Amino acid sequence: MEIITKPKEMQAWSEAARCRGETIAFVPTMGFLHEGHLTLMREGRKRASLLTSSLFVNPTQFGPNEDFARYPRNFDGDCAMMRTVPVDALFAPAPETMYPPGSQTWVEVTELTQGLCGAHRPGHFRGVTTVVAKLFNIVKPHYALFGEKDFQQLRAIQRMVVDLNFDLEIIPVQTVREPDGLAMSSRNAYLSPDERRKALALNCALRAADALYRSGQRNVEELERAARQVLESTPGVAIQYVSAVDAETLERPLAPERPIVVAIAAHVGATRLIDNMILGR
Amino acid sequence: MEIITKPKEMQAWSEAARCRGETIAFVPTMGFLHEGHLTLMREGRKRASLLTSSLFVNPTQFGPNEDFARYPRNFDGDCAMMRTVPVDALFAPAPETMYPPGSQTWVEVTELTQGLCGAHRPGHFRGVTTVVAKLFNIVKPHYALFGEKDFQQLRAIQRMVVDLNFDLEIIPVQTVREPDGLAMSSRNAYLSPDERRKALALNCALRAADALYRSGQRNVEELERAARQVLESTPGVAIQYVSAVDAETLERPLAPERPIVVAIAAHVGATRLIDNMILGR
Numbered sequence: 364m365e366i367i368t369k370p371k372e373m374q375a376w377s378e379a380a381r382c383r384g385e386t387i388a389f390v391p392t393m394g395f396l397h398e399g400h401l402t403l404m405r406e407g408r409k410r411a412s413l414l415t416s417s418l419f420v421n422p423t424q425f426g427p428n429e430d431f432a433r434y435p436r437n438f439d440g441d442c443a444m445m446r447t448v449p450v451d452a453l454f455a456p457a458p459e460t461m462y463p464p465g466s467q468t469w470v471e472v473t474e475l476t477q478g479l480c481g482a483h484r485p486g487h488f489r490g491v492t493t494v495v496a497k498l499f500n501i502v503k504p505h506y507a508l509f510g511e512k513d514f515q516q517l518r519a520i521q522r523m524v525v526d527l528n529f530d531l532e533i534i535p536v537q538t539v540r541e542p543d544g545l546a547m548s549s550r551n552a553y554l555s556p557d558e559r560r561k562a563l564a565l566n567c568a569l570r571a572a573d574a575l576y577r578s579g580q581r582n583v584e585e586l587e588r589a590a591r592q593v594l595e596s597t598p599g600v601a602i603q604y605v606s607a608v609d610a611e612t613l614e615r616p617l618a619p620e621r622p623i624v625v626a627i628a629a630h631v632g633a634t635r636l637i638d639n640m641i642l643g644r
Numbered sequence: 645m646e647i648i649t650k651p652k653e654m655q656a657w658s659e660a661a662r663c664r665g666e667t668i669a670f671v672p673t674m675g676f677l678h679e680g681h682l683t684l685m686r687e688g689r690k691r692a693s694l695l696t697s698s699l700f701v702n703p704t705q706f707g708p709n710e711d712f713a714r715y716p717r718n719f720d721g722d723c724a725m726m727r728t729v730p731v732d733a734l735f736a737p738a739p740e741t742m743y744p745p746g747s748q749t750w751v752e753v754t755e756l757t758q759g760l761c762g763a764h765r766p767g768h769f770r771g772v773t774t775v776v777a778k779l780f781n782i783v784k785p786h787y788a789l790f791g792e793k794d795f796q797q798l799r800a801i802q803r804m805v806v807d808l809n810f811d812l813e814i815i816p817v818q819t820v821r822e823p824d825g826l827a828m829s830s831r832n833a834y835l836s837p838d839e840r841r842k843a844l845a846l847n848c849a850l851r852a853a854d855a856l857y858r859s860g861q862r863n864v865e866e867l868e869r870a871a872r873q874v875l876e877s878t879p880g881v882a883i884q885y886v887s888a889v890d891a892e893t894l895e896r897p898l899a900p901e902r903p904i905v906v907a908i909a910a911h912v913g914a915t916r917l918i919d920n921m922i923l924g925r
Contacts, residue, residue: 374811382663467754468773468807474748492749493808500809526749527774528781530655 364445365452370501373454377415377503386411388534389504391495394418395435396444399539399547403508404448406536410506416445417454417498419461424490435552454502461497470496470527472519475613479515479626480637483603491516492523499529507531512538512546514626514639518613538638540566546638553634561599562631568593569640572607572625576642583607583615583623586642590625603628603635610641645726646733651782654735658696658784667692669815670785672776675699676716677725680820680828684789685729687817691787697726698735698779700742705771716833735783742778751777751808753800756894760796760907761918764884772797773804780810788812793819793827795907795920799894819919821847827919834915842880843912849874850921853888853906857923864888864896864904867923871906884909884916891922 367373377387388407392400407414418441425431438455445453469489475481476488499507509517521533539547544566545559554562568590575589586607594602608615610622617623626639648654658668669688673681688695699722706712719736726734750770756762757769780788790798802814820828825847826840835843849871856870867888875883889896891903898904907920 370809374809378662378811381659463806465803466807467756468804469752469754470749470777470808471752472749496751497807497809500811503811522746523749525744526747526778527751528651528655528778530659530781530784 364442364450366442367452367454368456368460370456370460373452373501374503376452380413381503381505385413386506387413387415387502387504388506388508389498389502389531390414390416390450390508391498392416392418392441393420393434393549394441395437395549395552396441397539397547397549397551399510399512401444401448402539403510403536404445404450406534407506407508408448410508410534411504413451414448415452415454415502415504416450417456417502419454419456419458419494419498421461421490421494422458423462423493424487426484426486429484430550430553435549454498461494469493470523472522472526475519475522476515478608478613479604479606480628481515483628488516488519492519495520496523496527496529499524499531504531506534508534508536510536510538511641512548512638514624515613518611544570546636548636550634550636554631558599558632558634561597562634562636564594564597564600564631565627565629565636565638568605568627569625569638573640573642576623583617586623586625590627594627594629599631601630603630607642645723645731647723648733648735649737649741651735651737651741654733654782655784657733661694662784662786666694667787668694668696668783668785669787669789670779670783670812671695671697671731671789672779673697673699673722674701674715674830675722676718676830676833677722678820678828678830678832680791680793682725682729683820684791684817685726685731687815688787688789689729691789691815692785694732695729696733696735696783696785697731698737698783700735700737700739700775700779702742702771702775703739704743704774705768707765707767710765711831711834716830735779742775750774751804753803753807756800756803757796759889759894760885760887761909762796764909769797769800773800776801777804777808777810780805780812785812787815789815789817791817791819792922793829793919795905796894799892825851827917829917831915831917835912839880839913839915842878843915843917845875845878845881845912846908846910846917846919849886849908850906850919854921854923857904862904864898867904867906871908875908875910880913882911884911888923 388411610624669692853871891905
């Protein structure tokens with residue numbers, strides 16, 4: 364695996380590969396990899412002749428009171444995991460490379476980032492779309508893979524790619540879960556054993572809404588109520604939001620027959636977790 | 645000259661050219677070409693093996709009370725002029741191609757677009773940087789040429805290219821002027837013969853500031869005053885702003901020894917004109 368730290372070198376690597384007729388898949392990460400990332404990478408390997416990844420804990424997507432400084436990091440472990448896939452080239456820039464003094468350009472997707480996490484993390488999605496636009500220009504992939512775990516992020520990036528005419532295809536990949544149903548996340552590392560058990564309430568809540576949906580219920584308030592009840596009956600879990608919305612627009616009202624996504628954010632102890640489910644899938 | 649209307653076709657054209665080892669220069673335009681555009685194109689021809697241009701009157705960079713609807717258009721005349729250069733490929737999309745329903749992504753350069761024209765045309769530069777980002781992703785050039793006439797636009801685009809890691813180089817080209825000094829602009833077509841004479845006051849004002857600078861004056865208020873006096877003594881010319889600022893940051897205070905640009909916006913009759921000069925150059 365080639366490790367590249369300079370944007371110009373990564374661009375030259377990709378440009379040369381494209382001109383050799385290779386296709387490039389790309390999995391951007393903030394590191395501290397788990398099976399969810401590896402699934403994205405394996406899917407990328409299948410799609411393209413070359414697989415690239417990036418490892419960059421992006422400061423601009425963290426709020427001032429969020430966990431940027433203590434976000435879990437393990438560069439050597441991450442590289443070892445990437446080599447098992449294997450990843451062909453890893454772009455791993457220093458923070459000052461990505462945001463030199465004077466940086467002042469933002470890429471913003473407006474409507475899709477208003478609700479859900481966007482309402483609780485001001486500036487978060489602007490940081491995400493900006494860094495992903497930069498990474499797309501640096502890595503120049505044909506395919507970029509994103510997990511459905513971060514569903515609003517996925518929708519915002521899909522929209523950005525269309526709106527800014529990025530010459531690449533976004534491949535969404537289903538959320539990878541622990542055997543008991545907890546969605547994989549680097550932030551699960553923050554949980555104590557007790558919190559780890561309580562965190563399961565997020566997935567249980569989604570499955571409650573899904574069961575109700577499968578029984579015929581289409582009223583979004585009722586679907587939300589079913590999920591909310593599970594969370595409220597778990598001590599130590601504090602709901603931030605429970606929302607059933609159109610899975611395309613992330614808004615209401617839903618167009619008839621359109622898929623519904625239920626999205627949840629909740630604190631388990633001090634750790635903020637998110638999860639979501641497309642109902643009836 | 646190949647005329648291409650679909651983004652995917654333009655991307656395929658450029659990708660194939662890049663992989664043949666060609667280099668691509670790009671001159672984006674809103675049409676109604678004049679000698680200023682042709683100078684950019686001839687400079688592009690010198691720099692690269694292929695020359696591309698675009699013709700798109702971008703609605704998102706016009707304010708609600710501005711001249712989008714009546715902006716001068718002459719597609720056949722523009723194509724004829726491009727063929728004389730010659731341009732190899734022209735990207736000429738329909739408006740609905742560039743902004744399909746649901747479009748909601750903006751590229752914004754923050755500090756550099758606050759003052760000067762940015763203060764008087766809210767949303768203008770956001771429209772410019774967004775459409776230029778789209779065009780860069782569609783045309784995939786190695787070089788993009790912009791005139792110094794739109795000086796704040798040039799600085800915003802240079803900043804965007806650095807900040808978003810576009811893999812291309814911006815080539816600034818000096819303002820082309822009529823024999824009497826009027827900066828070339830598609831909007832000069834709006835001027836009556838009487839207004840055309842009065843419009844010369846913008847260039848005279850800049851030359852007055854430049855003369856004072858060359859005589860040793862470095863006080864920016866004094867430089868502005870010299871320019872302002874010329875404009876104020878011309879009936880029918882209404883100043884929007886006269887600003888002497890750091891030519892890099894477009895702000896004050898100036899770093900010592902840094903170039904100063906004097907920028908002017910003024911209405912001549914109903915027509916808004918801009919011009920600028922880097923002093924002592």
